[in-house]
Ligand SMILES: Cc1cc2nc3c(=O)[nH]c(=O)nc-3n(C[C@H](O)[C@H](O)[C@H](O)COP(=O)(O)O)c2cc1C
C-alpha cells in the first residue's frame with residue numbers, strides 16, 4: 001500500500017503550510033501576506049558577457065515546457081501558438097521558451113519543435129507573440145538518451161550506463177563518437193544564430209533532465225576530449241559558447257541545469273517509488289556517490305565555469321522526468337509511467353529550494369531562476385515571495401502552474417485573490433498525455449483541454465496506470 005500524504009489544497013493558510021514544513025523538519029520560508037509591490041514585483045538586471053545588461057520587469061519566469069504538439073517536421077501549430085499566447089498575458093517578466101531540437105533526430109518526441117532554416121519564421125512568430133517588454137529565450141536541446149524523433153526510441157548516449165541503457169535499449173552502437181560531437185557543437189551554434197534572428201534575447205544550452213548535455217556532465221568514464229574530468233565534461237559547453245560568441249554577438253547565453261541528481265527509481269511494492277539498484281553510484285551530477293544524496297562541490301565549480309564564460313542567467317532544476325520524476329516535478333498524483341511518491345512531495349520541493357538557495361548565495365553574479373514551485377499550489381507565491389526576499393533565488397520559475405493558471409503572476413502582482421479553481425493540483429495529466437502519444441495540456445483544469453477529443457484516450461491510459469500502481 002502506498003502512503004498518502006496530507007494534500008496541500010487542504011492546508012487552509014500559509015501558517016498551516018509552515019507547520020507542515022516544520023513537521024517534516026524542513027526549513028522553507030513562507031510569507032503570511034502577499035505584497036503586490038514587494039519582492040516579486042521588483043525588476044532585476046542580468047548581465048551577459050556578450051549581450052551586456054538585460055532588464056527583466058519582475059521576478060516571475062515561465063519555465064520551458066515542450067508540448068508534443070508541433071508538426072512532425074518541427075513547426076509550431078495552433079496548439080503551440082495558443083500556449084505561447086497564454087504566456088504572453090501571464091505577466092511574467094521572462095519567458096524561457098520550450099525545448100527546441102537543434103536537429104530532427106535530437107527531438108524527444110516526433111512533435112517537438114526544431115530550429116532550422118525551414119522553421120525559423122514560425123518560431124520567430126512565437127517570439128513576436130509575447131508581450132512587449134517580456135524577455136525571451138529558447139531552450140536548445142539534443143535529447144540524447146531520450147531521443148524519440150519517431151514513434152520508437154532512437155537513443156544516442158554519452159557513455160554506457162548500467163541501468164538506463166537497458167531501459168532505453170542503448171548499447172555501444174548508440175554512443176556518440178567525438179567526431180559526431182564536433183559536428184553537434186556546430187549545430188547548436190547554427191541554431192543559436194537562428195534564435196537570434198528569430199528575436200530571442202537568449203538561448204539556453206540545456207543541461208538538464210537526463211538529456212544529452214546533462215548526461216555528458218556525468219561522463220567520468222567517457223574517454224577523449226568530451227569526458228573525464230570537469231574540463232572534459234564541459235568541453236562541449238565551452239565550444240558551443242565560443243561559437244555563439246563568434247557568430248551571434250549580442251545574443252545572451254543561459255543554462256538550465258539539473259543542479260543535482262539521484263539514481264533512477266522504479267515502482268516497488270504497492271507502486272511506491274524505490275531506488276533501482278544499490279551500492280555506489282557515480283552517474284548523478286551533483287550527487288554524493290550514493291545515488292541518494294547531494295554534493296554540490298562540482299556544481300559550484302560548474303557555475304564558476306559559467307561565470308568565466310560570461311553566462312549570467314541560470315535556471316536550476318533537478319533529476320529527470322524519466323528516471324526519477326518525484327525529484328524533478330514533485331506531484332501528488334504520479335504520471336502513468338511513474339510511481340507513487342516515495343516521500344511527501346513537499347520534501348522534493350524543499351530539496352530544490354535548498355540547493356537553489358545555496359547556489360544563489362554563493363554565486364551573486366548569476367541570476368538564478370528556481371523551479372519546482374507548482375506543488376505549493378495556493379501558497380506558491382507566499383513561498384516565492386519569501387524566497388526572493390531572503391535571496392534564495394533571483395526569480396521564481398513557473399512550470400505546471402502556468403499551464404493550468406497562466407494568469408497567476410498577473411493576479412498576484414495586481415493584488416487580486418487567486419482563482420482557486422485554476423490552481424494546478426499536480427494531477428500529472430500534462431505528462432501522462434504525451435507519455436501515451438497524446439498532446440500535452442492541462443486536461444483537468446484548462447477548459448480548452450477538458451473538451452479536447454484526446455481526453456477520452458487519456459482517461460483510458462490513466463485507468464491502466466492506476467491499476468498498475470495500486
Ligand atoms: C508538460 C511539461 C513539459 C516540460 N518540458 C520541459 C522542457 O521542455 N524543458 C525543461 O527544461 N523542462 C521542462 N519541463 C519541466 C518544467 O520546466 C519544470 O522544471 C517542472 O515542471 C517543475 O516545475 P513546476 O513545479 O513549476 O511544474 C516540463 C514540465 C512539464 C510538466
Ligand code: SF4
Pocket residue numbers: 400401403404423424425426427428429430431441442443444445
Ligand atoms: S495537468 Fe494541469 S493540474 Fe495536472 S499537473 Fe499538469 S498543469 Fe497541473
